[in-house]
Amino acid sequence: MIKVGVLGAYRGTSMINYCIASKNKAKVVAICDKNSEVLERQKAAHGAEDITYYENFDDFINHDMDAVVLANYATEHAPFAVQCLKRGLHVFSEVLPCQTMKEAVELIEAVEKSGKVYAYGENYCYMPTVMEMKRLYKQGKIGEIEYGEGEYIHNCESIWASITYGERDHWRNNMYATFYCTHSIGPLIHICGLKPVSVVGFESSMTERKLRNGAKSGLFGIEMITLENGAILKSIHGDLYKDSVWYSVYGGKGRIESGRADSGKSETLYVNADNYCGEYPSESRTTSYEPAVKNGVVECFGHGGSDYYIMDNFIDKLCGKEETDIIDVYEAMDMFLPGMFAYRSVLQGGISVQIPNLRDKSVRDKFREDTACTDPNVAKDRLLPVYSKGTPDIPDEIYEIVKNKWEKERADGQYVKAVMKQGDIRR
Secondary structure, eight states, X not given: OEEEEEEOTTTTHHHHHHHXXXXXXXXXXXXXXXXXXXXXXXXXXXXSSSOEEESOHHHHTTSSOSEEEEOSOXXXXXXXXXXXXXXXXXXXXXXXXXSSHHHHHHHHHHHHHHOOOEEEOOGGXXXXXHHHHHHXXXXXXXXXXXXXXXXXXXXXXXXXXXXXXXXXXXGGXXXXXXXXXXXXXXXXXXXXXXXXXXXXXXXXXXXXXXXXXXXXXXXXXXXXXXXXXXXXXXXXXEOOSSOEEEEEEEETTEEEEEOOGGGTOTTOEEEEEOSOSSSOOSSOOEEEEOOOOXXXXXXXXXXXXXXXXXXXXXXXXXXXXXXXXXXXXXXXXXXXXXXXXXXHHHHTTSOOEEOOOTTSHXXXXXXXXXXXXXXXXXXGGGBOOSSXXXXXXXXXXXXXXXXXXXHHHHHHOHHHHHHHHXXXXXX
8 A cells, every 4th residue: 555645735635535535555644734724624534543744844754655745836846846756755746847947857857866756747637538539549540630729717816815815925926827837738748649849928918807816927828839740739728717628639630629618518529530631521420428437436536537547547656557647757847848938938029939858868957057937036036027028016905805805715614625625726
């Protein structure tokens, strides 16, 4: 049985629930979070007989365990992952894999030196429709990819107080428009298995609803990515008005895509393919169906059951199943670097920018000291603006309003109860 420690007791709830549901495959032995209130709720839910609770990471990492789940802040995963790998622990990392190119190089080399398993938790790659798209693509159903689109729209305004707490320096308030990109890019990369080589980035305009919540970036970001075979991907993600998750892949012999949210069939897969390259025969070749999940347990987990698969595959890998489908550190970078370099494209006026292949050790030297990001504590003298036309100066009053809203939600307990049940919120 794999002994698992979880850092981040909000989002980590989903991983804790997996270990309970997995029966004899994995068990949680330690939980760490800086928020004592959340730890107490986890303790009330799971007891303290078999689980040790920590508020300090340095104490937590010394616990007797085999693997660590990193479900902490999205900008802080790489430094913690490196520490865990050096300690000899396997790592399951929530999104995103890193914040800077310096961290990317350090993370990759820590994985290589440790020989331990690193799995990137891009759960949208394991939604039933996306897994079926990958299966069909690998079978050659639509031929080689020529074009693909990924869309992750999540309007977070209604929950902004609950996920930023009115903190001016919270990472969500300071991420540039193309930063949180792997929900839209990741599934496309995972389906085709090809490396990105260049990107052109686009940043939307600033909007009042972003500013009134204390967020300083454009409303959404777009990446136009060229793959190593010449195919082009379009990725869009951000806070447009209505939520939408959708993927489409065109190959030389057809197209596969998921259903649109507004159709009421977002879990349906559409396949339009034949054995021809060019004109389709007159009869229809389109089929549609809902890919089946493995078992009833999966359906209890969020994001279409994908929260179950990301952990189940990770644990299977640790148990010696080499063929298990996980996202390794190199593929994680293939999913994330297009968003990072898309913003560099934006800052240079929208030119095409090369995406480095960090599998090549000779490429890494150029980026070993590249700390460019929007966090002043990390970037030092390479601080980037959160918005390309200049980071807006938001009054303290805005953050007070958001903080007061959060305190009210915290007092009534409804938000924390929901998170403890679902574990779907990335802090």
